[in-house]
Amino acid sequence: MATMTPRTLSGFMELLPPAQQQLERIMEILRTTYSCYGFTPLDTPAIEASEVLLAKGGGDTEKQIYRFTKGDTDLSLRFDLTVPLAKYVALHYNDLVFPFRRYQIGKVYRGERAQRGRFREFYQADIDIIGDGKLSVLNEAEVPAIIYQVFSKLGLSRFQIRVNNRKILNGFYAMLGLTQQSGDIMRTVDKLDKIGTEKVAGLLTGELGLTMEQADEILKFIAITGTNQEVLTALEGYRGRHELFDLGLTELSTVAGYLGDFGVPEENFAVDLTIARGLDYYTGTVYETTLLDHPEIGSVCSGGRYDNLAEYYTNKQLPGVGISIGLTRLFYVLGEQNLLNPALPTAPADVLILPMTEDLSPAIALATELRNTGLRTQIQWEEKKFKQKMSYADKLSIPYLILLGEDEISAGVVACKDMNAGTQEKLSPADAIAHIQAGLAKLNEGSVILG
Amino acid sequence: MATMTPRTLSGFMELLPPAQQQLERIMEILRTTYSCYGFTPLDTPAIEASEVLLAKGGGDTEKQIYRFTKGDTDLSLRFDLTVPLAKYVALHYNDLVFPFRRYQIGKVYRGERAQRGRFREFYQADIDIIGDGKLSVLNEAEVPAIIYQVFSKLGLSRFQIRVNNRKILNGFYAMLGLTQQSGDIMRTVDKLDKIGTEKVAGLLTGELGLTMEQADEILKFIAITGTNQEVLTALEGYRGRHELFDLGLTELSTVAGYLGDFGVPEENFAVDLTIARGLDYYTGTVYETTLLDHPEIGSVCSGGRYDNLAEYYTNKQLPGVGISIGLTRLFYVLGEQNLLNPALPTAPADVLILPMTEDLSPAIALATELRNTGLRTQIQWEEKKFKQKMSYADKLSIPYLILLGEDEISAGVVACKDMNAGTQEKLSPADAIAHIQAGLAKLNEGSVILG
Incomplete structure (x- = not known):
């Protein structure tokens, strides 16, 4: 009767249950952390009118x-969560209270060329803070705290939030009279790691037509490194030469200055003048986050400050700051690198009850009791051999087994087996519940990601 | 600069933040409850190859x-979660452990004619238990417990899980020699409420060509009502006349018999011989759930037992039982009927800190302390007048406000204002945290739905 070989489209992530459980844990940590900073959850449609989405x-x-039509409507699947946010804020402007803080964890769609680790359907996990007319730089100062909390709670310690300010870059190029060429220059300077100082200098004075002095100034500027305080001090040396630069430096100092109060350790934060972020709309602080032991992954959380979220939908000025985590790709890479903690439970249940009697009433009543305390409980009532039933618990890595036979029922106890320890004891139902809950708390102690 | 009037497509639900918070609560209750019964979360792509989805x-x-093409691939958006489950189970058969219990809460797409309360993108919240070759009827007995828990935890008490068994219906029609016509008969009998007994009898003997005796037998059978025990006793009167009927009756008795052990009160459950469910693939127990005070809503949770989940993808016999909640529609209708509890907090934060000093360090450090205890905290640091800052908390219904000025900072206290009570007291940070947590616990006491 089977007529069709089942398949899932390439570029679409479809996880087996244990991996899905791991992803759910990560999502839960993101939701909880974002909520802690006063962000409200949002859920916009995956489909929008093409003319709106592509304005x-x-x-x-x-x-x-x-992009496709249904009836005579031209529709598109969203390719990020920012454009739908812009639409949402413009559309519901009168019903929102500003600054508006929202998080959204949702699937977006991009028909990229299929290749390993690239997805056509993937989750983004975004937060944005949108102001009405203006928005304090303190929001930009808070963002590193949120990034720090997210990755710490996931279990990482060896990561760095790299921060720069577009006003510093734009102000610096304006000082040199190179505002027009700043885009080309940044793209060239970006190749520093790959092709070296000499070749970059050659490109700057050659293709881009800069003077030797200008090229030298740029290379000297980009070479500013050190502790956050050292970088900020070096930048102070440029103060007074251009207003935009000065403003950017003040902003960057504010962001760096409150880190301690926000609970971000110095070692997880770096002022980095090479960070620019490709997108044109960033106008202030920009962020990238790298895993120190896995630089090859690139930035796992990026974003920045922009001045005009929804200019295509409204004449209102809506500045904002936001960051985005490419969750599906991050999850994929973590799995590839064996960084997902295999010790955390991924079983569908905490307890499997094995009834050893014909009448299932006692087993079912016990399951009801366990579930009422929040224990995730299954009953194995299929007609199978005892060995197969044990193998079911084993294959699913269900941590606790409860055997319930005539003897236990008449004695008012249960036989509770710890599948990891291999031990078994007869306990009252209440004691079994306490025993299992204590054991689960221990099993769940680890973090999702191996730091 | 605005070039496009923003809009959201009709038939696509897009909620304002307070309503979204309510929906999130409901989803969280569904996830937790499903998990309690040992279901594992699943997430399949929203897009599938058309030939697979439409096999x-x-x-x-x-x-x-x-349905649309991208490159030369013919794609479709999923229209339910059952077909993707069938694909998933067939595709990953060797990696799954059976019985396989999964829940999935996901968006599905149907380009229906737009009308009030009909959605083109909507959430379904499904659970299914899939067996490999066979599956015990006890799983069918467990489903009413899950439905009961879900709706009870949402806050409802006046609802009824109505249950029938397709084997009883099919067996009964076979007794009368009417197997061929059973589909037509069931559709006709379904009109009983609307057109009355006499007209149904007329249609049965007229259009469908039944004898008077057959029509009488059917109407007598359908008229069997009463307590669960009364209905089951009446059905026992038919036992011995057809094997399939007898099997169905035994199954139905098993389902009804374990209700008490599963913690389902008698008044929330009814054996109802008029329930058939339209879909042909149900072969055993079928379920519908109605809100007793809102029968016009129809069934809010339906499903049943089927014998062959994935016959188009595999030759393996995969029987299952599942139910589905049309979450978006349910949420919409609850809102329309004013059944969503307005007393539950929907604010983006539990606490808003209002710094009254130039230096924000103490306020930020306090926010960090609050967040570390899990309190959802915002700091109001925008350059606004005091009155506007208060109005921000007010408009968002943030329940607690903390004022932090020089006096408080030097005294090591905070001024904590309960926005609902209108009271304000100076407390140590630790006491403020305890005070707010106690207050929040009270605020969150109610249920999402007004029962």
Whole structure:
């Protein structure tokens, strides 16, 4: 009767249950952490009218967009969560209270060329703070705290939040009279790691037509490194030469200055003048986050400050600051690198009850009792051999087994087996519940990601 | 600069933050309850290859499907969560352990004619238990317990889980020699409430060509009502006349018999011989759930037992039992009926800190302390007048406000204002945290739905 070989489209992540449980844990940590900073959850449609979604023009992403018609409506699947946010804020402006803080964890779609680790359907986990007319730089100062909390709670310690300010970069290039070329210069300077100082200097004075002095100034500026305080001190040496630069430096100092109060350790934060973020709309602080032991992954959480979220939908000025985690890709890479903690329970249940009597009433009543305390409970009532029933618990890594036979029932106890320890004891139901809950608390102690 | 009037497509639910918070609460209750019964979360792609998704043929839904091509791939958006489950189980058969229990809460897409309360993108919240080759009827007996828990935890008490068994219906029609016509008969009998006994009898003997005796037997059978025990006793009167009927009656008795052990009160459960469920693939117990004070809503949770989940994808026999909640529609209707509890907090934060000093360090450090205890905290640091800052907390219904000025800082206290009570007291940070947590516990006491 089977007529079709089942398959899942390439570029679409579909996890087996244990991996899905791990992803759910990560999502739960994101939701809880974002909530702790006063962000409200949002859920916008995956489909939007094409003319609305593409009002700005999709740029490079335009040909990746899933676009189609239904009836006579031209529809597109969202390719990020930022454009739908812009639409949402413009559309519901009168019903929102500003600054508006929202988080959204949702699937977005990009028909990229399929390749390993690239996904066409993937989760983004975004937060944004949107102001009405203006928005304090303190919001930019708070963002590193949120990034720090997220990755710490996931279990990481060896990561770095790298921060820069677009006003510093733009102000610096304006000082040199290079405002027009700043985009080209940043793209060239970005190749520093790959092609070296000499070749970059050659490109700057060659292709881009800069003077030797200008090229020297740029390379000297980009070479500013050290502790946060050292970098900020070096930057103070440029103060007074350009207003935009000075403003950017003050902002960056504010962001760096409150880190301690926000609970961000110095070692997880770095002022880094090479961070620019490709997108044109960033106008203030910009963020990238790298795993120190896995630089090859690139930034796992990026974003920045922008001045005009929804210019295509409204004449209101809506500045904001936001960050995005490419969750599906991050999860994939963590799995590839064996960084997902295998010790955390991924079983569908905490307890499996094995009834050893014909009448299932006692087993069912016990399951009801366990569930009422929040224990995730299954009853194995299929007609199978005892060995197969044990193997079911084993294959699923269910940590506790309860055997319930005539003897136990008449004695008012249960035989509770710890599948990890291999031990078994007869306990009253209440004691078994306490025993299992204590054991689960221990099993759940570890973090999702191996730091 | 605005070039486009923002809009959201009709038939697509997009909620304002307070309503979204309510929906999130409901989803959280569903996740927790399903987990308690040993179901593992699953997340399959929203897009599938059309030939895979439509292997069975879409039937009535086929023209509602969002189908399109990308490159040369023919794609469709899923229109339910059952077909993707069938694909998943067939595809990953060797990696799954059976019985396989999964829940999935996900968006599905149907391009229905837009009308009030009908959605083109909507959440379904499904559970299914899939057996490999066979599956005990006890799983069918457990389903009413899950439905009961879900709706009880949501806050409802006046609801009824109505249960029937397709084997009883099919066996009964077979007794009368009416197996061929059983589908037509059930559709006709379904009109009983609308057109009355006499007209139904007329249709049965007229259009369908039944004898008077057959029509009488059917009407007598359908008229069997009473307590669960009364209905079961009446059905016992038919035992011995047809094997399939007898099997169905035994199954129904098993389902009804374990209710008490599963913690389902008698008044929330009814054996109802008029329940058939339209879908052909149900072969055993079928379920519908109605809100007793809102029968016009129809069934809010339906499903049943089927014998062959994935016949289009595999030759393996995969029987199962499942139920589905049309979450988006349910949420919409609850809102329309004013059944969503307005007393539950929907604010983005539990506490808003109002710094009254130039230096924000003490306020930020306090926020960090509050967040570390899990309190959802915002700091109001925008350059606004005091009155506007108060109005921000007010408009968002943030329940607690903390004022932090020079006096408080030097005295090591905070001024904590209960926005609902209108009271304000100076407390140590630790006492403020305990005070707020106690207050929040009270605020969160109510249920999401007004029972």
